[in-house]
Amino acid sequence: MPYGSRLAAMMTRRLGRECVYTPSARLALYLALRHWCRPGARVLMSPVNDDVILFVVLAAGLRPVQAPVSVWDGNIDPAAVPESTWRNVDAVLTTSLYGMPDRVVELRRRCEELGIPLFEDAAHAIGTHVDGQPIGTFGKAAAFSLSKHVAAMAGGFLAVEDARTRRELELLRDDLLVPGRLRGDLAVTLRPLARSSVRTLHLVRPVWRTMQRLGMLERDDFRMALHAPRLSGCAREAPSLTAYEPWVRVDLHGFRSRHGALVRGQLILRLARLDDDLARRRVGVSLLSGSPWATPVLRDRTAHDGPLPLFRVPLLVHDRDALVERLVGRGVVCGYVYDPPLDDYAGAEFVDPSPDPSAARWFASHVLPVDPLLARKIANALVREQATTARPPVPTPVPDAMPPTPLGH
Secondary structure (H helix, E strand, O other): OOOHHHHHHHHHHHHHHHEEEEHHHHHHHHHHHHOOOOOOOOOEEEEOOOOHHHHHHOOOOOOEEEEEEEEOOOOHHHHHOHHHHHOOOEEOOOOOHHHHHOOOHHHHHHHHHHHHEEEEOOOOOOOOOOOOOEOOOOOEEEEOOOOOOOOOOOEEEEOOOOOHHHHHHHHHHHOOOOOOOOOHHHHHHHHHHHHHHHHHHHHHHHHOOOOOOOOOOOOOOOOOOOOOOHHHHOOOOOOOOOHHHHHHHHOOOOOEEEEEEHHHHHHHHHOHHHHHHHHHHHHHHHHHHOOOEHHHHHHHHHHHHHOOOOOOOEEEEEEEEHHHHHHHHOOOOOOOOOOOOOOHHHHOOEEEOOOOOOHHHHHHEEEEEHHHHHHHHHHHHHHHHHOEEEEOOOOOOOOOOOOOOOOOO
């Protein structure tokens, strides 16, 4: 039986597409890019994205092209992408940032017109639908992350259109896996339990501060250190996952480790409880979507379709960086802040900058991604901190959330 076949079968039943199990979503995305894109191909993507994803694209030997985004959700704004850019990209990569869906109907239409693949980074979006269709079923392939929704520290999937492609990608995956170790499997298994204990015992603040003082965090800021001269040298070896591994592995060193039965067994149990997790997320999203800090898109989408099972709820606040620090004092750590945008972070040597970076810069500097499972605690903390709502300096039309294309233009 193929590696991880039981987990893959569970996801296939849920999604209705053939799935390949991978140790991480970042490895799943790398498989898709290598399979469908020739070296040197240009990939349109949102600059409000995890820096790890930038390095996955570079590791695949591809050129990241930064797209204009919506000021309300940080996802690609297809209407704002110049026609000259559309004519010169070879693929499109969605983000569905925090679980808010990309404008996938429009993106799929443009990709079909151009004859290029649409890839969905659905790491934040298990359980999200557009027009009743699951995110992860609109494009050529989609990468999912178990760590985002079932409190695991490993596991991902690549969803594809047919069994033949799945078998080809299983072979490519097996070539890229590295042997796992029992010590690593134990760490992956026990880390979620330790994290849960820290929250239960109200130790978030002291543990986080201690990790900062001891230099145990791999990021000094929201972005990891770029190490540009070293990164430039890797381009000669691309495509090569090994060459870019110092960047791709940050925050998840076992991203391509062949985990044993212990880890996979835990993931099977956690995946079986996914619907319960999604239901609890919807409750938190419902509460926060009615808060003064909610984005208009989130508020309208919730009113029209009900609350989404978001990975993080995007709130818009003034003085976001200072607020993040103050919230730690209240036992709330807000991660997944993607600031500055990737074109400002990496520069023109490594990416094609966005033709209009203003929306990405504003959104990235004002969004506060909060865990919907902690919705009431966070809402109370924001009230105590007297957090004020941020709105773009120039009035911006809110995307229409009504059918046939929710969150479309």
